[in-house]
Amino acid sequence: MAGKFKVAQPWLTLGARLILGGVLITAGALKVGNLQKSAMAVRAYELLPVQLANFLGYTLPWVEIGVGLLLVTGTAVKISGLIGAVTMFAFIIAISQAWARGLSIDCGCFGGGGAVDPKDTKYLSEIIRDLGLFILGIYLYFYPKGRFGLDK
Amino acid sequence: MTANNGGDKGTRNLVIIMVSFIVVVGVVFSLISSRSSTTAAIPASVSAEDGYGIVLNPTAKPTIDVYVDYQCPICKNFEILNGGYLNEVIAQNKAKVVYHPMTFIGPESILAANAAACAADENEFVGMNLAIFQNQSATENSGKWQGDAMLNIGKSIGIKSAKFEKCIKDGNYVKWTGNVAAASAKANVNGTPTIFVNGKELDRNTEYGDPVKFKAALAAGGVK
Numbered sequence: 001m002a003g004k005f006k007v008a009q010p011w012l013t014l015g016a017r018l019i020l021g022g023v024l025i026t027a028g029a030l031k032v033g034n035l036q037k038s039a040m041a042v043r044a045y046e047l048l049p050v051q052l053a054n055f056l057g058y059t060l061p062w063v064e065i066g067v068g069l070l071l072v073t074g075t076a077v078k079i080s081g082l083i084g085a086v087t088m089f090a091f092i093i094a095i096s097q098a099w100a101r102g103l104s105i106d107c108g109c110f111g112g113g114g115a116v117d118p119k120d121t122k123y124l125s126e127i128i129r130d131l132g133l134f135i136l137g138i139y140l141y142f143y144p145k146g147r148f149g150l151d152k
Numbered sequence: 153m154t155a156n157n158g159g160d161k162g163t164r165n166l167v168i169i170m171v172s173f174i175v176v177v178g179v180v181f182s183l184i185s186s187r188s189s190t191t192a193a194i195p196a197s198v199s200a201e202d203g204y205g206i207v208l209n210p211t212a213k214p215t216i217d218v219y220v221d222y223q224c225p226i227c228k229n230f231e232i233l234n235g236g237y238l239n240e241v242i243a244q245n246k247a248k249v250v251y252h253p254m255t256f257i258g259p260e261s262i263l264a265a266n267a268a269a270c271a272a273d274e275n276e277f278v279g280m281n282l283a284i285f286q287n288q289s290a291t292e293n294s295g296k297w298q299g300d301a302m303l304n305i306g307k308s309i310g311i312k313s314a315k316f317e318k319c320i321k322d323g324n325y326v327k328w329t330g331n332v333a334a335a336s337a338k339a340n341v342n343g344t345p346t347i348f349v350n351g352k353e354l355d356r357n358t359e360y361g362d363p364v365k366f367k368a369a370l371a372a373g374g375v376k
Binding site: 034035037039040043044050051054058061062063070073076115116151 | 161255343
């Protein structure tokens with residue numbers, strides 16, 4: 001069993017990098033084209049002071065793209081994976097508190113965001129998705145070296 | 153083996169530098185472009201104190217703030233349900249009404265907001281506001297408002313001046329829409345429509361979709 005994992009690990013790392021990195025690049029790219037909406041999405045969580053929420057809305061998409069690029073190219077994977085995991089953890093907290101407080105919002109993860117009709121909220125699936133990505137990030141922190149990466 | 157490693161390390165560092173560069177430039181660009189512009193042309197009826205909104209009845213009280221995006225379907229519904237009453241309030245000078253056309257749905261929202269501002273310069277804002285919503289596309293960002301669409305909407309309500317046409321074609325107030333967006337961000341408006349009476353936000357679940365409740369909410373805020 002341990003032997004099988006040793007053989008598979010570099011490929012699992014590649015897979016984790018491509019999935020987490022790909023999702024982050026996509027999420028960031030969809031948001032950079034509409035910063036108004038990105039900031040609205042963060043404000044709608046009613047978690048941060050307005051100025052901080054706006055700052056995060058304007059800058060987070062670029063950070064997502066940057067971390068995603070590092071992961072996809074296999075560069076500085078350990079820290080990128082950690083940043084990815086921490087980001088996902090923060091999203092899970094944010095979505096959970098929105099759900100618990102009865103807010104009706106779109107998570108804004110892929111460019112949407114802001115207030116939505118109560119029947120259109122998808123909190124559970126968003127949390128499960130982010131949990132999966134969180135696990136990928138943690139995995140990459142512990143197993144950063146894999147196939148086709150620039151880290152040596 | 154060593155030469156290979158050296159080359160790989162070079163590539164790795166290059167990637168780190170390039171990615172860092174992209175992120176830093178991107179962040180700086182985003183922060184700068186999201187700010188209000190001090191050099192933007194603004195319509196005569198607009199003031200910075202009112203969040204760069206288009207002001208009707210500047211000296212009346214109370215103040216009603218209306219945040220909409222012209223492409224937003226719920227905003228169109230709101231206009232159909234409550235626009236008539238709101239226009240009455242404006243005509244009878246019973247309140248100061250400030251419109252904040254937001255532009256987050258897409259580029260056509262900017263075209264529409266610019267056109268509404270151009271119409272405000274012709275004292276035709278109220279009619280143009282309604283006409284734009286009546287002309288809303290069934291789907292967002294469909295391309296319906298490209299080209300001469302806004303000009304034709306203006307013509308359909310009788311705006312024929314060369315000044316209006318130039319305003320539309322030159323996009324005089326496109327930069328101003330950025331100021332409205334920045335002010336809306338500071339005002340923490342996260343969805344449209346959003347209505348405030350004297351700074352107090354109306355309940356979006358009950359008071360926008362029901363004309364009776366909307367009228368009552370306005371009366372509670374001091375609209376006689």
